[in-house]
Structure formats: structure tokens, C-alpha cells
Amino acid sequence: MLPRAIQKIVEEFSRLPGIGPKSAERLALHLLRSEQRDLDSFSTAVENVKKGTVLCEICFNITEKSPCPICSDKNRTKNIICVVEEPLDVFAIEKTGEFKGVYHVLHGALSPIDNIGPDDIKIQELLIRIQKSEIKELILATNPNPKGEATAIYITQKISFLPATSARGGSASGGSYKLPALSHLAHGLPLGGEIEYADFETLSRALRGRVTY
């Protein structure tokens, strides 16, 4: 029914996450109304999205050249690593301006149902990184959902089994490095929200983690 060129672009859009067939049709129609110049610019951007980027050899964030600007910045504290699931998490945290350490991007979270195991994300790379240089603190900033929390727990366990089996942050008995202290982001009420609408689990955590003035 739809002309082939439109059908093709609708298919392409439908493959993107969060875009259903209706939205895909609407987007295709929008493109149809655009100038050819704009279509060419969009087309080139799609074609080149991967060509201009690599993964940082240290933190595995996406970057124009490796090591990434954060890993090569002399002013960043290299022994505090914030472990995140996705590159976008890095950009979100960077926008706050609160964090002066470095990152480790896992590129996903453990999810047996999606067939994603420890070897499919950059966990081994994290363990090697911890063993190679002395890390003071590891902030496990995975998402506060079942997959993210399972990933954090898995990493915690893996670290406790590393050769230097001393207490966290203590000196290694046999190994030549210290195990890092582990932390996670605070859980609680999101700002701008209302207690009335907070879900049960968030409110429980906000209560348990209440801060005294």
C-alpha cells in the first residue's frame, strides 16, 4: 500500500527502540516533507555514527580517540572509579559536575532472560583494572532496578574473591594491591516528586536511609 521507499524507512524506524509502527509512519512522513539537503545530512550522520568513535581502552566509554578525555585528564582522581551500565550514564553524571573521578562502562547489565552473562559485559575488564592499579573506591552506579542491582551484587562478590582477600580498603595479605572500598548511589525520593506518588520500594528506602539534620 505505502510506496516502497516509505515502507523501507518505516521498517528502519520501527527497528529502533521505543518506536512503534505508528510513530515510524509519522517519522517517515515527516522526512518526506523535509528538504533533500536535510535528508542527506541525516543520512550521512547515520552512516558515520560509528566511524567517528571508538571505545576508550581504559574505561570503555565511547570516544573520538582512546584514551578518552576523562581518562587522559590529569585533574581527575584516577583511583575513584564510578561503574555505570551505559555511556549515557557517564554523560548524565558528568552534567552534575559532582564527580571528579573516572568511569568504567559495563555496556549493559546482567540479564539471564536476555542471555546476557558476565562475559557479555565489561566485568572481567573491571576486575583486571582493579588488580592492575590501586583503586581507593568503586562506586557501583548501576541502575536501581533488578538487573542493575544483580550486576552490582555480582561485582561485589567477584571483588571479594580477588586474590587479595583482605578486608575492603585494607592492605592485601599476600597480593600487591588493596581492594577498593565499595559504595552505591543514594536511594530515595527524586527531587521535584511528591511523597504521595512515590512507589512503595522508593519510600521504604528513603525511610531506611533517612538523614538526620
Place this chain on the structure above:
Amino acid sequence: MLPRAIQKIVEEFSRLPGIGPKSAERLALHLLRSEQRDLDSFSTAVENVKKGTVLCEICFNITEKSPCPICSDKNRTKNIICVVEEPLDVFAIEKTGEFKGVYHVLHGALSPIDNIGPDDIKIQELLIRIQKSEIKELILATNPNPKGEATAIYITQKISFLPATSARGGSASGGSYKLPALSHLAHGLPLGGEIEYADFETLSRALRGRVTY
């Protein structure tokens, strides 16, 4: 902060209707994880979306060649025209299989706030079409919202001022053609919905337009 190639594709996605900066970032990240082969295919589809299509010279629907398959179909009733705002409306109505007439695509609706007047959509073309051949019925299937209804009212008035100023569907006193009968789609409760959640205006119309068994 984001690599340039990513920034560029985020910008391109953000320009699409209904895609905010957050979604654009997520889509960009998704493309980054795709195979180059898939990116090339997407890129080509974007580039060619307009190249493979023209507007039908009769109904202004998008088509691979003009006149479109509907206008050149001998089995369609040519003197019943369904006037719609967008090509996607044609595809939605065609899917029902209920309509055997032809279409007229306005490519928009009147919207003074967006600076869209009668000359910016295919209203003049519709009036010419009505005068050129005898149309029995004109179904004004613009959207049931303020812009769509204003457009329908405008078209109704324009038609009543056409040279053949006889009663609708009656014979022209001086002109050589009959004015078409005008109709609009039924308004009422959408199927699958619940009365409890119907908005005030829809429920009012459903009551006023109630059908006796």
C-alpha cells in the same frame, strides 16, 4: 562532551517530531551498537525516501507513480471523495476496507497559529476538482480536533460559495455541475474504550448522535 559523530546524530534525531533530547541520545546509542551494514541500509533509506515518491496529480497522496493506484483503479467510485489531512489517514482508512471511493489529501489543516492558511494546503485543488467533474459526495474526514474541524467548516463554506449555488446535491441553476453532498465521519465512543474514561465532549457527541435499535 559527547563525541562529535554522536552529537550530530543526536541533533538529527532531536529534529524529528516527538523525539526529545533524551530519546535522541538513546537512539544514537542504539545505532552505535548496530552493525555498519544496518547503518548503511538505514542511511540509504533516509537518503532515498523522497526520491522514490511523487504526489498523485489527482488526489495528492504520496505514490510511486502518478496517478496513484487508487485514482487509477477502475473499480473505485470516482464521484465519492474522502478529504483527509495526511497521507497516513488514507492508509488508515484503506486498512478498514470500508471505503470504495477516492481521496483528496490536503497535506495539513488550517492553523493560523502555525501560519498555515488556505493557500498552504490543497484546498484550492479540491475546489477545482469539484468543479471539473461531478462529485456525488464529499466526506470531510479531517481530524476531530479544532484545526481539523475549522478546516472542514472552511471547505463547507467555500463549496457553498461556488458558482453553482443550488442546494447541496441538487442540480445547478446556472453552472454545469452539481454541488456534492457533504458528510463527516461519525463521532462517538471509540471501541474498546470505557464510558467512565470518555472525555466530556466525546460523550456529549455520542449522546447527541445516539442510534436507535
